[in-house]
Amino acid sequence: MKLYISADIEGSAAIMDWDEALPGGTKYPYFAEIMTKEVAAACRGAENAGWEVTVKDAHCNGRNINPENIPENVTLIRGWTGDMLEMMGGLDKDEYDAVAFTGYHSDAWSDGNTLSHTMVRKVNRFTINGIAASEFIINAYIAAYFKKPIVFLSGDEALCKIAKEMIPCIETVSSKSVIGGATLAKHPEKVRKEIETGIEKALKLKDIDKTCVLELPEYFVAEVEYKEWQEANKYSNYPGAKRTDVKKVSYESHDYMDVLKFIMFCI
Ligand SMILES: [Zn+2]
The missing domain is CATH 3.40.50.10780 (Dipeptide transport protein)
Incomplete structure (x- = not known):
């Protein structure tokens, strides 16, 4: 093992x-x-x-x-x-x-x-399905x-x-x-x-x-709140991402690998 x-x-x-x-x-x-x-x-x-x-x-x-x-x-x-x-x-x-x-x-x-x-450290808060991630x-x-x-x-x-x-x-x-x-x-x-x-x-x-196997959610809503609004402005250009507030960008998918790709490029 x-x-x-x-x-x-x-x-x-x-x-x-x-x-x-x-x-x-x-x-x-x-x-x-x-x-x-x-x-x-x-x-x-x-x-x-x-x-x-x-x-x-x-x-x-x-x-x-x-x-x-x-x-x-x-x-x-x-x-x-x-x-x-x-x-x-x-x-x-x-x-x-x-x-x-x-x-x-x-x-x-x-x-x-x-x-x-x-x-x-540029991230103020990151959530997945509303939970601090x-x-x-x-x-x-x-x-x-x-x-x-x-x-x-x-x-x-x-x-x-x-x-x-x-x-x-x-x-x-x-x-x-x-x-x-x-x-x-x-x-x-x-x-x-x-x-x-x-x-x-x-x-x-x-x-x-x-x-001990955790159940994976079926759908993901990931949201980043950046410390600076300029980051939200920039990363809202990621394909499929939306700027939801001055400093926030959100991204949704059924596939967790898509969420990880969003994290890789936007966090
Ligand atoms: Zn570390």
């Missing part, structure tokens, strides 16, 4: 500022190592359950995880595949039996994380499209709560929450221990292929 892990950084333990999250930032090397260690913990948990693992490095340039510091049997997807799957690049290869997420974070409109955003939700729908069970998420507490409501059988590990405008952080080592045991437990559950 083979697990696909999509790994981000803004939901990792303790991280709270863009200087810590982006290459070139003074504290970035430390937090890239925190991300690497969380991914390594997730891989160990999966291997303890007898699974093989492929990891997609899904933050920024896709080159954050230190390949040296993850278990040697893990395959790592570095950089971007350049297709609509983005943070789930390679999942369309029909070799995976389940999907997990590490280091994920709240969406652009949420106060659940000091680094809340959806894909890029975090990167987790966008990518959970990709897993649903390919009928892959979603077994595990680590990230900020607010996102864990949403994930649990969407997919009751998902195992979650909260890395941190907010206190006012600050981060209330768990110790990174504690987060790693919980990730390792959490993934192992999730993969040992019975019938995950039946109980």
